[in-house]
Amino acid sequence: MIELKNISKSFGKTQALRNVSLSLSAGKCIGLIGPNACGKTTMIKSILSMVVPDHGTIYFNGKNIHKEVQYKNDIGYMPQIGRYPENMSIKQVINMIRDIRCFDGVEDTALYDAFGLEHFDGKKMRTLSGGTTQKVSATIAFLFNPSVLILDEPTAGLDPLASEILRDKIIKEREKGKLILITSHLLSELDDMLTDIIFMQESEVIFNKTITALFEETNESRVSKAISKLLKNIK
Amino acid sequence: MRGITKFVITDILKNRIILIYTIILCVFSWSIFSLEDNTSKGIMSLLNVILLTVPLVSIIFGNIYMYNSAEFIELLVSQPVKRSAIWSSLFLGLSLALNTSFFIGIGLPVLLFVPSMTGVTVIFSGMLITTIFVSIAMLCAILMRDKARGIGLSIMIWLFLSLIYDGLVLFFMFQYADYPIEKPMAILAAFNPIDLARIQVLLQVDVAVLMGFTGAIFKKMFGTSVGLIVSLMIMLLWIVLPYLLSLRLFNKKDL
Numbered sequence: 470m471i472e473l474k475n476i477s478k479s480f481g482k483t484q485a486l487r488n489v490s491l492s493l494s495a496g497k498c499i500g501l502i503g504p505n506a507c508g509k510t511t512m513i514k515s516i517l518s519m520v521v522p523d524h525g526t527i528y529f530n531g532k533n534i535h536k537e538v539q540y541k542n543d544i545g546y547m548p549q550i551g552r553y554p555e556n557m558s559i560k561q562v563i564n565m566i567r568d569i570r571c572f573d574g575v576e577d578t579a580l581y582d583a584f585g586l587e588h589f590d591g592k593k594m595r596t597l598s599g600g601t602t603q604k605v606s607a608t609i610a611f612l613f614n615p616s617v618l619i620l621d622e623p624t625a626g627l628d629p630l631a632s633e634i635l636r637d638k639i640i641k642e643r644e645k646g647k648l649i650l651i652t653s654h655l656l657s658e659l660d661d662m663l664t665d666i667i668f669m670q671e672s673e674v675i676f677n678k679t680i681t682a683l684f685e686e687t688n689e690s691r692v693s694k695a696i697s698k699l700l701k702n703i704k
Numbered sequence: 705m706r707g708i709t710k711f712v713i714t715d716i717l718k719n720r721i722i723l724i725y726t727i728i729l730c731v732f733s734w735s736i737f738s739l740e741d742n743t744s745k746g747i748m749s750l751l752n753v754i755l756l757t758v759p760l761v762s763i764i765f766g767n768i769y770m771y772n773s774a775e776f777i778e779l780l781v782s783q784p785v786k787r788s789a790i791w792s793s794l795f796l797g798l799s800l801a802l803n804t805s806f807f808i809g810i811g812l813p814v815l816l817f818v819p820s821m822t823g824v825t826v827i828f829s830g831m832l833i834t835t836i837f838v839s840i841a842m843l844c845a846i847l848m849r850d851k852a853r854g855i856g857l858s859i860m861i862w863l864f865l866s867l868i869y870d871g872l873v874l875f876f877m878f879q880y881a882d883y884p885i886e887k888p889m890a891i892l893a894a895f896n897p898i899d900l901a902r903i904q905v906l907l908q909v910d911v912a913v914l915m916g917f918t919g920a921i922f923k924k925m926f927g928t929s930v931g932l933i934v935s936l937m938i939m940l941l942w943i944v945l946p947y948l949l950s951l952r953l954f955n956k957k958d959l
Contacts, residue, residue, distance in 0.1 A: 552778055
């Protein structure tokens with residue numbers, strides 16, 4: 470579904486991605502993990518063409534995304550830190566994106582309702598707490614029933630109740646055969662969500678395995694333990 | 705794209721500054737025309753006020769607005785919207801809002817008191833100047849990531865085009881006063897949009913006669929229909945070039 474071929478990107482002297490090639494197919498729930506500053510967000514942003522790679526091409530459903538925008542209709546994106554126009558209300562932001570998307574299917578308002586956003590949808594984005602902003606980001610990502618979901622640190626900043634709601638939603642969407650790409654540092658959270666794991670370090674992909682293969686290789690049954698064991702072996 | 709432009713315009717209108725700008729322009733034009741009986745003189749005083757304030761407000765307001773729209777731009781880029789559509793909507797929104805302000809504040813009183821070709825020239829040049837400085841403001845915003853530096857650059861450009869440039873031309877004129885420099889001087893003036901606007905209005909008011917030989921040269925160069933078209937082209941280039949350059953940079957920008 471999404472294919473990255475030899476993607477490289479540097480910001481000045483820092484190399485953020487070094488020759489990354491990946492193939493992400495539908496029906497998978499992929500955990501993108503790795504230490505800080507290993508290029509996870511840059512990779513996600515390249516898929517959304519928010520960052521323009523220096524080299525390499527990205528294909529979405531077989532089509533080169535360079536200078537294309539229509540493919541983004543199929544992507545729901547939840548940024549790590551949602552930044553929204555300060556003096557727009559939640560309602561206005563959602564309406565604006567509705568306007569842009571010209572979406573004609575049935576909107577998925579499950580998260581909007583579950584988070585209880587209708588109680589403060591008149592509030593300005595500037596007055597919202599970090600957690601509420603995250604809830605808005607999550608709602609927008611799922612609203613248009615996209616076939617690909619890209620979630621950058623989705624549960625960071627959410628309270629336990631809201632994280633649980635979001636987790637359940639992610640699992641539900643995975644069962645519908647969507648491609649879900651998640652970055653997270655909380656490995657324990659990922660346990661029953663993921664089907665695949667991509668591990669990145671120093672701007673490169675170190676491994677890309679299915680969860681079952683990972684568990685077999687390491688004789689572990691938890692993501693966090695399996696990863697640390699595998700990393701020790703690599704070193 | 706129309707949807708985004710609408711959002712930009714409503715956002716700017718909600719910002720009270722644009723209203724205050726309109727009122728201040730209104731106060732300028734009404735007070736000048738009611739104090740001055742001679743409309744030609746009135747137009748000249750008004751022109752000086754316009755050529756100082758309009759570029760300043762357009763470039764500073766436009767520039768700060770671009771920095772404040774960083775989140776808005778980031779949000780839109782992650783959605784299925786072409787970058788060029790985002791950029792042109794911002795440009796259209798800003799220039800429409802500022803031009804409307806100018807038209808209400810200066811345009812209507814001028815049409816009321818000086819319903820002639822001179823009045824139309826003043827309004828037209830004022831609107832061109834507004835659009836030019838919005839275009840330059842957007843270029844400054846994309847050139848400098850840092851807000852303080854961007855605003856600083858905007859102020860520098862305004863200072864240069866409205867004060868320093870004329871100073872340099874005058875210096876040049878005095879240094880080479882013994883030579884026939886009217887023509888190169890006129891050409892030099894043509895590169896500055898503010899000077900170009902001033903010359904066009906001066907020619908309409910016919911005070912060019914008072915400026916002796918220089919006036920005659922100006923009349924010969926800018927007063928003809930060819931001159932008019934050329935100055936219009938230069939003004940349009942001042943809009944198009946900074947805009948295209950900023951769009952190019954924006955298309956490559958990482959958010």
